[in-house]
Amino acid sequence: MANVKKSVKNRNEEAENVKKTSLVIIGGGPAGMAAAVSAYEHGVRDMVILERDLHLGGILNQCIHAGFGLHKFGEELTGPEYASRYAEKVISLGIPYKLGAMVTDITPEKRITYLSEEDGKVTLDADAVILAMGARERSRGALNIPGTRPAGVYTAGTAQRYVNIKGLMPGKKVVILGSGDIGLIMARRMTLEGAEVKAVCELLPYSGGLARNIAQCLDDFGIPLMLSHTVTEIHGKDRVTGVTISEVDERRNPIPGTEQYIECDTLLLSCGLLPENELSKKAGVALDRVTGGAVVNDSRETSVPGIFSCGNVLHIHDLVDFVSDEGELCGIFAAEYLENNGKTAENTGKTIKVKAGGIVRYTVPMSIADASRDVKIFFRVGENMRDAKIEAVSGGSVIYSKTKKRVAPGEMENITLTSKMLAQALENGEITVRILKPEL
Numbered sequence: 250m251a252n253v254k255k256s257v258k259n260r261n262e263e264a265e266n267v268k269k270t271s272l273v274i275i276g277g278g279p280a281g282m283a284a285a286v287s288a289y290e291h292g293v294r295d296m297v298i299l300e301r302d303l304h305l306g307g308i309l310n311q312c313i314h315a316g317f318g319l320h321k322f323g324e325e326l327t328g329p330e331y332a333s334r335y336a337e338k339v340i341s342l343g344i345p346y347k348l349g350a351m352v353t354d355i356t357p358e359k360r361i362t363y364l365s366e367e368d369g370k371v372t373l374d375a376d377a378v379i380l381a382m383g384a385r386e387r388s389r390g391a392l393n394i395p396g397t398r399p400a401g402v403y404t405a406g407t408a409q410r411y412v413n414i415k416g417l418m419p420g421k422k423v424v425i426l427g428s429g430d431i432g433l434i435m436a437r438r439m440t441l442e443g444a445e446v447k448a449v450c451e452l453l454p455y456s457g458g459l460a461r462n463i464a465q466c467l468d469d470f471g472i473p474l475m476l477s478h479t480v481t482e483i484h485g486k487d488r489v490t491g492v493t494i495s496e497v498d499e500r501r502n503p504i505p506g507t508e509q510y511i512e513c514d515t516l517l518l519s520c521g522l523l524p525e526n527e528l529s530k531k532a533g534v535a536l537d538r539v540t541g542g543a544v545v546n547d548s549r550e551t552s553v554p555g556i557f558s559c560g561n562v563l564h565i566h567d568l569v570d571f572v573s574d575e576g577e578l579c580g581i582f583a584a585e586y587l588e589n590n591g592k593t594a595e596n597t598g599k600t601i602k603v604k605a606g607g608i609v610r611y612t613v614p615m616s617i618a619d620a621s622r623d624v625k626i627f628f629r630v631g632e633n634m635r636d637a638k639i640e641a642v643s644g645g646s647v648i649y650s651k652t653k654k655r656v657a658p659g660e661m662e663n664i665t666l667t668s669k670m671l672a673q674a675l676e677n678g679e680i681t682v683r684i685l686k687p688e689l
Contacts, residue, residue: 272296276381278307280560280576282335287580298346306332320570357533384522384561396483405519420515428456432519437466539611540564548582606683620671644677
């Protein structure tokens with residue numbers, strides 16, 4: 250009877266095309282490629298990258314502007330140039346990758362199903378998984394903008410793909426809602442291609458993009474940035490003919506009487522990115538309410554043992570250089586996990602929780618499993634502040650402190666806690682990273 254059951258099981262697995270793989274990396278963008286190269290350099294050979302696009306590189310392939318690689322390579326590169334550096338490494342090392350491979354399912358047991366034209370339906374049983382699926386843009390549906398539904402409303406990333414990859418212009422008179430980095434860059438790009446960018450409207454009283462992008466993309470081209478403004482209506486039947494914008498109060502509600510009509514044929518939306526975590530949910534990975542990404546420790550391991558997360562699927566980054574750094578960390582710890590037969594190093598035997606305080610909105614990682622090594626903590630603030638005093642506090646004692654001239658929501662910050670500092674926090678088991686407002 251046992252042999253019959255075994256035979257049935259083997260036939261079922263054969264029908265499903267099940268393959269055993271040590272490490273599966275979902276996503277072939279900068280995070281996924283960096284993770285694969287790092288894992289290879291730390292001894293992993295049995296792995297595969299699954300990428301749904303037809304090329305490695307992810308979103309970088311359509312980011313033809315310069316500004317990438319200053320931290321990582323010490324030189325200024327375009328997006329495709331940066332991507333090619335890692336793609337060449339992947340190819341030269343002989344790391345297997347599948348293009349046009351759409352992952353449709355992942356279980357808590359790390360069984361992954363993907364579809365591709367070349368292989369059909371394939372199921373992989375992995376010992377470890379690295380999630381590197383990136384992020385998607387908020388669409389009009391997520392923003393609930395009133396008005397008709399004409400042609401001419403695009404996310405900034407979609408417009409970027411049309412212009413840079415397909416050579417198509419979305420429109421000639423443009424209004425941009427949201428001052429995220431992609432929107433700022435597209436304001437410049439559309440202007441260079443001959444379009445008139447009427448305004449960039451931002452709901453918040455501060456920009457969500459990098460200061461350098463505001464200077465280089467708006468100020469240098471005389472494009473107005475209208476803070477505390479939003480689009481309250483879209484006009485047009487077949488095509489956008491204009492938008493109504495209004496000033497908003499401190500609760501982000503439109504102020505009656507401040508309406509202003511702007512004639513345009515295109516509205517670009519640059520209202521933030523959302524980590525692409527549908528697959529993470531299927532795997533049972535716990536997600537953070539603020540970041541929208543996985544809850545991870547210093548090894549970037551999620552709540553499901555053996556599943557790691559990095560890049561924009563974990564939290565939204567400003568610079569691709571930091572995405573690559575995080576991917577490399579994932580590769581190192583995934584290799585360590587495989588080498589130790591399903592365990593990451595926990596030399597201290599005690600986990601330290603990391604919390605956000607004051608105007609700090611979140612931290613990554615959310616906990617520290619190994620206090621014997623230095624750990625870099627990434628975080629974002631909720632408002633602009635000058636002469637900001639950044640502190641790490643444990644049990645009422647300040648274990649880290651520094652003052653920075655300026656912090657802003659559009660720019661990710663980081664501090665490094667040394668093993669000596671972490672040793673002080675072990676007994677309390679908790680660290681709060683905070684920036685307190687000065688008392689009036």
